Amino acid sequence: MPTAAIIGGGVIGGGWAARFLLNGWDVRVFDPDPEAQRKIGEVLDNARRSLPGLYERALPVEGALSFHEKMSEAVAGAVWIQESVPERLELKQKVYQTLQEHCDAGAVLGSSTSGFKPSELQGCATRPEQIVVCHPFNPVYLLPLVEVVMTGANDNADQVADILRGIGMHPLVLKKEIDAHIADRFLEAVWREALWLIKDGIATTQEIDDAIRYGFGIRWAQMGLFETYRVAGGEAGMKHFIAQFGPALEWPWTKLMDVPELTDDLVNAIADQSDAQSGAYSIRELERIRDKNLVAMMRALKAQDWGAGALIRAHEANLQRFEPKPLPSERTGPVETVRRVVPLDWVDYNGHMNEARYLQAFGDATDRFMEIIGCDATYIALGGSYFTAETHIRHIDEVHAGHEITIVTQVLLGEGKKMHLWHEMYEDERLLATGEHMLIHVSLETRRASAPSEAVAEKLSGYARSHVALPRPHGAGRAVGVK
Amino acid sequence: MPTAAIIGGGVIGGGWAARFLLNGWDVRVFDPDPEAQRKIGEVLDNARRSLPGLYERALPVEGALSFHEKMSEAVAGAVWIQESVPERLELKQKVYQTLQEHCDAGAVLGSSTSGFKPSELQGCATRPEQIVVCHPFNPVYLLPLVEVVMTGANDNADQVADILRGIGMHPLVLKKEIDAHIADRFLEAVWREALWLIKDGIATTQEIDDAIRYGFGIRWAQMGLFETYRVAGGEAGMKHFIAQFGPALEWPWTKLMDVPELTDDLVNAIADQSDAQSGAYSIRELERIRDKNLVAMMRALKAQDWGAGALIRAHEANLQRFEPKPLPSERTGPVETVRRVVPLDWVDYNGHMNEARYLQAFGDATDRFMEIIGCDATYIALGGSYFTAETHIRHIDEVHAGHEITIVTQVLLGEGKKMHLWHEMYEDERLLATGEHMLIHVSLETRRASAPSEAVAEKLSGYARSHVALPRPHGAGRAVGVK
Numbered sequence: 001m002p003t004a005a006i007i008g009g010g011v012i013g014g015g016w017a018a019r020f021l022l023n024g025w026d027v028r029v030f031d032p033d034p035e036a037q038r039k040i041g042e043v044l045d046n047a048r049r050s051l052p053g054l055y056e057r058a059l060p061v062e063g064a065l066s067f068h069e070k071m072s073e074a075v076a077g078a079v080w081i082q083e084s085v086p087e088r089l090e091l092k093q094k095v096y097q098t099l100q101e102h103c104d105a106g107a108v109l110g111s112s113t114s115g116f117k118p119s120e121l122q123g124c125a126t127r128p129e130q131i132v133v134c135h136p137f138n139p140v141y142l143l144p145l146v147e148v149v150m151t152g153a154n155d156n157a158d159q160v161a162d163i164l165r166g167i168g169m170h171p172l173v174l175k176k177e178i179d180a181h182i183a184d185r186f187l188e189a190v191w192r193e194a195l196w197l198i199k200d201g202i203a204t205t206q207e208i209d210d211a212i213r214y215g216f217g218i219r220w221a222q223m224g225l226f227e228t229y230r231v232a233g234g235e236a237g238m239k240h241f242i243a244q245f246g247p248a249l250e251w252p253w254t255k256l257m258d259v260p261e262l263t264d265d266l267v268n269a270i271a272d273q274s275d276a277q278s279g280a281y282s283i284r285e286l287e288r289i290r291d292k293n294l295v296a297m298m299r300a301l302k303a304q305d306w307g308a309g310a311l312i313r314a315h316e317a318n319l320q321r322f323e324p325k326p327l328p329s330e331r332t333g334p335v336e337t338v339r340r341v342v343p344l345d346w347v348d349y350n351g352h353m354n355e356a357r358y359l360q361a362f363g364d365a366t367d368r369f370m371e372i373i374g375c376d377a378t379y380i381a382l383g384g385s386y387f388t389a390e391t392h393i394r395h396i397d398e399v400h401a402g403h404e405i406t407i408v409t410q411v412l413l414g415e416g417k418k419m420h421l422w423h424e425m426y427e428d429e430r431l432l433a434t435g436e437h438m439l440i441h442v443s444l445e446t447r448r449a450s451a452p453s454e455a456v457a458e459k460l461s462g463y464a465r466s467h468v469a470l471p472r473p474h475g476a477g478r479a480v481g482v483k
Numbered sequence: 484m485p486t487a488a489i490i491g492g493g494v495i496g497g498g499w500a501a502r503f504l505l506n507g508w509d510v511r512v513f514d515p516d517p518e519a520q521r522k523i524g525e526v527l528d529n530a531r532r533s534l535p536g537l538y539e540r541a542l543p544v545e546g547a548l549s550f551h552e553k554m555s556e557a558v559a560g561a562v563w564i565q566e567s568v569p570e571r572l573e574l575k576q577k578v579y580q581t582l583q584e585h586c587d588a589g590a591v592l593g594s595s596t597s598g599f600k601p602s603e604l605q606g607c608a609t610r611p612e613q614i615v616v617c618h619p620f621n622p623v624y625l626l627p628l629v630e631v632v633m634t635g636a637n638d639n640a641d642q643v644a645d646i647l648r649g650i651g652m653h654p655l656v657l658k659k660e661i662d663a664h665i666a667d668r669f670l671e672a673v674w675r676e677a678l679w680l681i682k683d684g685i686a687t688t689q690e691i692d693d694a695i696r697y698g699f700g701i702r703w704a705q706m707g708l709f710e711t712y713r714v715a716g717g718e719a720g721m722k723h724f725i726a727q728f729g730p731a732l733e734w735p736w737t738k739l740m741d742v743p744e745l746t747d748d749l750v751n752a753i754a755d756q757s758d759a760q761s762g763a764y765s766i767r768e769l770e771r772i773r774d775k776n777l778v779a780m781m782r783a784l785k786a787q788d789w790g791a792g793a794l795i796r797a798h799e800a801n802l803q804r805f806e807p808k809p810l811p812s813e814r815t816g817p818v819e820t821v822r823r824v825v826p827l828d829w830v831d832y833n834g835h836m837n838e839a840r841y842l843q844a845f846g847d848a849t850d851r852f853m854e855i856i857g858c859d860a861t862y863i864a865l866g867g868s869y870f871t872a873e874t875h876i877r878h879i880d881e882v883h884a885g886h887e888i889t890i891v892t893q894v895l896l897g898e899g900k901k902m903h904l905w906h907e908m909y910e911d912e913r914l915l916a917t918g919e920h921m922l923i924h925v926s927l928e929t930r931r932a933s934a935p936s937e938a939v940a941e942k943l944s945g946y947a948r949s950h951v952a953l954p955r956p957h958g959a960g961r962a963v964g965v966k
Contacts, residue, residue, distance in 0.1 A: 011715070046771065046774055050827055053885065054785070142781070143791075144698075145693070165798070170697050172697070182685065187699060202661050207655055207665070208708060211666045212707040214626065217705075218704040222784060225691060226688035266682050273681070287529060287622075297780045301779065304772075306776055307776070311651070312627075338540075340540055344536055349863065355842060356843035358842075363839050391874070392874070394873050404535075436963045477962050479875070479962040480875045
């Protein structure tokens with residue numbers, strides 16, 4: 001495998017090291033910091049637990065990592081050399097001089113700088129054509145963006161883009177060099193506004209973060225600025241949107257800013273570029289794509305109980321919980337354990353709810369039934385839980401996003417460590433699927449079978465005794481393919 | 484149920500209508516636009532397909548929607564009145580005068596304005612204390628943020644916040660009124676920078692959007708600005724971060740901007756607020772939370788094949804696909820159909836891979852096997868596919884995030900419309916689970932069973948004939964609870 005040299009460890013250098021290693025490259029690190037090995041090790045730990053799982057297939061076998069005391073040793077034969085030393089121009093130029101004495105003339109020499117232009121870095125270099133700004137974003141092992149900035153001296157544009165794509169990154173090649181590249185100009189603009197808001201006592205850091213992550217932040221995570229506004233502008237198009245939005249730029253609160261004049265040329269350039277970018281979709285299609293993305297991301301955050309997802313959880317907790325039916329005093333029929341709408345992100349390429357989501361919904365029904373018999377979050381925190389040992393699902397009919405499903409649950413057996421449940425999933429009166437599940441009570445410490453608490457055992461056997469009077473469900477006890 | 488009145492339909496008014504309706508409120512709309520009913524109907528369609536599925540339980544029964552020709556009729560008895568008329572101050576003031584003649588004195592009168600301060604709206608109102616800026620973000624039915632801005636005249640702060648939370652929104656209450664509130668100041672700042680970048684030919688709209696959504700956009704979707712920088716600053720804390728980052732504000736490219744001086748007071752205020760916001764977590768914990776959020780959101784986008792998720796798909800497609808083993812000429816053993824790492828977001832409250840993710844992985848194995856026998860994306864686009872009719876999973880052992888799993892697949896029967904598969908999931912040599920699945924070939928048009936193409940049938944029966952020589956897998960043909 002090819003070799004990458006990392007000059008300067010730390011969070012950014014360590015992130016680059018992880019990107020290369022986990023994509024199969026050998027990585028050599030040069031960093032005089034005695035803590036470099038520990039620091040890079042910590043970044044690598046984070047990368048190993050997060051990056052490979054993004055993929056539905058295995059990444060290449062991890063490359064070899066080595067630490068070197070001499071820069072010459074680290075860069076000899078390397079195909080890519082990434083410099084992430086502190087932001088001092090003289091230091092960077094000195095580093096390039098040393099390493100160009102030892103590296104291959106065909107190697108890429110990428111700089112992580114956010115503050116310098118490539119012409120500055122190339123200034124007094126032996127081979128300026130090797131040096132290119134490759135500015136990544138933290139965490140480098142997860143975020144794909146790399147701003148690539150070159151000058152007329154460079155001749156390695158294709159090589160740079162190919163290698164970056166090969167390690168899963170997105171090379172965003174700037175047409176001209178410019179101070180702070182692109183993204184950091186936006187970050188600085190927002191940072192300046194944020195400083196004013198805090199200084200003037202309008203909002204706290206928390207409130208500013210909430211203003212971002214509960215609103216435009218999650219919108220930008222999928223479409224960015226212009227495509228979002230294209231949707232907002234509606235069928236009337238980007239020109240109309242700018243006509244509406246542009247005048248705001250002349251409001252008093254922009255008095256301190258230099259604002260470009262919205263000439264016809266500029267408006268046309270924006271509208272044309274927006275057509276090239278998003279014109280393949282109608283506004284209606286873009287709305288639906290946006291909403292599906294938002295739902296998928298908000299549900300992802302909900303599973304993590306964070307940000308906008310934590311808000312949904314809080315709202316949900318306040319919605320009146322439907323009663324388990326029938327009420328405890330009349331436990332004779334199956335218990336309603338789920339009533340919900342099929343989310344947009346549960347649908348697969350066949351246009352219906354994906355098979356795994358049937359089990360997710362049955363799993364939720366099981367969780368709810370556990371809660372009803374007292375095996376709730378508090379109980380689980382104390383070290384007891386039920387694990388599913390076996391599942392049998394019969395898919396009887398299809399269901400689509402936006403439709404309400406209910407699940408009713410019958411206890412087939414509740415005795416000792418065993419809980420044998422039967423779930424039926426309906427849309428109105430239409431049976432969609434059945435789920436038969438054998439669960440075993442476990443100790444979360446030993447991860448082995450153990451007896452439930454007396455209170456749980458008693459509630460469970462109460463249901464079991466009353467449900468034994470119910471008719472044996474059609475399909476229970478069946479093996480796959482047996483009618 | 485309480486009633487909300489929507490004054491001014493369109494995308495924003497329609498979004499408010501959807502929020503209230505889907506949370507059980509009755510909604511009355513006043514909008515002189517003859518197209519209002521159609522426009523709100525379209526927003527409602529979008530809301531109905533996306534909002535309820537965010538929740539794991541049913542929302543209240545949808546309220547009643549009605550359209551009214553008289554403002555007086557729409558607002559009489561309403562608990563909340565939301566004004567979303569065009570951004571002209573005289574028009575808004577006139578609307579308030581009319582509706583305050585007819586509405587309850589205790590009703591909330593919210594304005595969706597992004598451009599006016601509450602003191603301006605309250606200017607010549609009969610009861611200024613009712614009027615409050617409630618500025619939402621598009622799509623209003625999904626994004627939770629509402630900027631709430633009041634003056635000393637208001638006495639309805641608790642009422643406003645309670646009602647907004649009740650419909651799943653997040654009231655962000657500004658400490659003082661300020662032009663453009665908070666979020667739009669950030670949006671304007673970025674918009675101005677973006678105009679310059681396009682005007683100067685540095686980047687196109689597409690490149691600007693990519694610079695946002697592949698980098699800081701997805702970071703901001705979960706943590707916002709300050710918490711993100713807190714993590715970047717590391718254990719040294721926010722003060723250290725500002726010391727590093729602050730000087731950049733004095734670079735030449737900020738020459739046109741007025742930048743607040745980073746006095747000790749301002750730096751301390753930021754550091755203290757950041758401690759109050761995020762101090763409950765160590766930096767290491769925040770890093771791991773951030774990464775888990777990013778992985779969950781990027782995987783959500785991957786399922787939608789959009790944004791950063793589409794990049795991961797493209798990278799994945801270029802990773803060398805492991806060969807199905809054994810090769811076609813020597814089809815005697817089970818076929819390797821999945822080799823992947825367990826993602827961070829597949830783990831549940833028990834600390835191991837969630838039961839539904841076992842079926843997701845088995846589903847992927849089935850998809851891969853379908854591909855191997857020629858039932859691939861092209862075939863499916865032509866109208867044929869296999870649907871799972873029945874599944875039997877035996878959970879034998881636990882597995883955790885970051886670990887590699889493989890699945891091997893054996894054909895138990897491949898005949899006519901039926902495909903009976905046996906999957907075994909391993910971590911190295913350790914058997915984690917078995918999956919037995921009966922699939923039926925269907926026509927995607929009729930959604931009924933149909934014969935596969937000859938080519939698919941032939942490949943499948945080839946595997947079936949060679950696999951019949953393999954030992955019958957231990958556990959095949961079992962019913963739940965039978966040993």
